[in-house]
Amino acid sequence: HxxxxxxxxxxxxxxxxxxxxxxxxxLLFEVGSSIDLNSRLTALRxxxxxxxxxxxxxxxxxxxxxxxxxxxxxxxxxxxxxxxNTAFTYNGDNFRLSGLGNYNRAAGSSYVSYxxxxxxxxxxxxxxxxAASKYVRYYVNGKxxxxxxxxxxxxxxxxxxxxLGNYQAAHxxxxxxxxxxxxxxxxxxxxxxxxxxxxxxxLCNFEADSQEHNRILKWEDLLKKTRTGSVTAFTPTNCTGAxxxxxxxxxxxxxxxxxxxTETGLGNCGExxxxxxxxxxxxxxxxxxxxxxxxxxxxxxxxxxSAYINQTVTLAAASKLKSSWQGVAEGMIGLPLTERFIxxxxxxxxxxxxxxxxxxxxEKYYNKVFTKELYQDLxxxxxxxxxxxxxLEMTPKLIDLLNHLQxxxxxx
Numbered sequence: 001h002x003x004x005x006x007x008x009x010x011x012x013x014x015x016x017x018x019x020x021x022x023x024x025x026x027l028l029f030e031v032g033s034s035i036d037l038n039s040r041l042t043a044l045r046x047x048x049x050x051x052x053x054x055x056x057x058x059x060x061x062x063x064x065x066x067x068x069x070x071x072x073x074x075x076x077x078x079x080x081x082x083x084x085n086t087a088f089t090y091n092g093d094n095f096r097l098s099g100l101g102n103y104n105r106a107a108g109s110s111y112v113s114y115x116x117x118x119x120x121x122x123x124x125x126x127x128x129x130x131a132a133s134k135y136v137r138y139y140v141n142g143k144x145x146x147x148x149x150x151x152x153x154x155x156x157x158x159x160x161x162x163x164l165g166n167y168q169a170a171h172x173x174x175x176x177x178x179x180x181x182x183x184x185x186x187x188x189x190x191x192x193x194x195x196x197x198x199x200x201x202x203l204c205n206f207e208a209d210s211q212e213h214n215r216i217l218k219w220e221d222l223l224k225k226t227r228t229g230s231v232t233a234f235t236p237t238n239c240t241g242a243x244x245x246x247x248x249x250x251x252x253x254x255x256x257x258x259x260x261x262t263e264t265g266l267g268n269c270g271e272x273x274x275x276x277x278x279x280x281x282x283x284x285x286x287x288x289x290x291x292x293x294x295x296x297x298x299x300x301x302x303x304x305x306s307a308y309i310n311q312t313v314t315l316a317a318a319s320k321l322k323s324s325w326q327g328v329a330e331g332m333i334g335l336p337l338t339e340r341f342i343x344x345x346x347x348x349x350x351x352x353x354x355x356x357x358x359x360x361x362x363e364k365y366y367n368k369v370f371t372k373e374l375y376q377d378l379x380x381x382x383x384x385x386x387x388x389x390x391x392l393e394m395t396p397k398l399i400d401l402l403n404h405l406q407x408x409x410x411x412x
Contacts, residue, residue: 037222040182040205041051041239044231046165048080051229053165054222060158062216063090065187067153070106071214072097072185073126073195075203077236079119080177086167087125087176087181091160096167097127098401101145101174106136109150114138122181124199126166129154130189137192142199146193162209165224165231181236204239220257312393 046052072088077101079085087099096105101116106129120141126139137147167174190211197210209215235243
């Protein structure tokens with residue numbers, strides 16, 4: 001487990017945490033995790049108003065297991081200063097998590113109160129209840145802050161509402177007015193150790209919930225509920241780096257899945273999806289560097305300097321004269337030559353004028369792997385031109401002639 005803390009002062013340690021974060025996310029994608037990473041980084045901001053809340057009526061089947069044991073945990077920040085501030089309730093005092101730390105309650109217990117010094121910063125708050133243990137406990141950042149005895153049960157009814165951001169819908173003196181992330185309700189009285197594990201998973205958390213098997217009200221589902229008044233979804237500043245990682249990897253995962261769906265022969269080519277995509281990216285990057293925008297202009301001008309004028313063309317000089325698409329072709333070696341790949345090559349307008357991509361459709365090459373031999377067959381005829389210059393003097397007249405060649409060179 002890696003606890004990614006947001007207020008680190010040591011820059012190197014902070015960067016290392018982000019490296020660990022990125023590796024963790026990569027591993028999640030690698031194993032095909034079902035974790036909703038976007039919801040893990042999406043918080044809700046409530047205004048200091050009675051009309052800012054989320055309310056819905058859960059089915060009794062969903063919440064029936066809360067009757068004898070229950071826990072609600074959430075990351076909270078900056079609640080309003082109203083005395084009866086409330087972050088979450090299931091039918092009011094029946095099961096209530098305070099936004100400030102005071103007036104927590106479950107099943108008619110005494111109020112479990114605590115003056116929370118962390119209230120203006122992101123902090124982890126949990127309220128646990130058990131009819132068997134006859135206790136209600138309130139935890140802040142993984143540590144027990146307050147408790148009270150209780151011997152009753154949480155009432156369950158088809159008419160009871162769950163409310164985020166207030167004690168009841170539109171209650172005038174109990175609104176939350178702060179920020180909330182990853183609120184979950186569990187059909188279990190979590191132990192002190194289990195609460196501490198949830199806390200140490202961190203604010204920007206990509207790990208599987210350690211209590212997933214007990215989770216009945218889930219943050220990713222709560223985010224989909226109808227919001228009343230001004231309730232805004234946002235990414236906490238602490239998590240913007242993590243959001244960027246998720247965005248990039250989500251896009252890459254989409255590419256990988258699309259390739260996997262469309263390329264039936266991909267599994268036999270000996271390449272993983274990721275390495276194939278990397279080679280495609282490399283090929284595309286090389287194609288974009290081609291300087292053919294003005295009538296397939298070649299880089300003969302590189303030889304206009306004193307280093308080449310009136311000098312004999314060497315093998316090294318000839319290699320610089322070759323078409324830059326040669327590097328692209330070399331980068332393709334080992335890739336499966338499928339219909340999609342051919343279409344990809346044909347869409348590159350900058351470098352594909354009269355290139356022999358259509359030859360790839362011949363039976364000799366189609367659905368084959370791009371080999372060194374195939375590369376030799378497709379190498380630009382400009383290579384032959386450059387090779388024939390070896391031994392000639394690179395005079396201004398020859399440079400001028402090369403600069404005026406626009407089409408594919410013929411035997412002339």
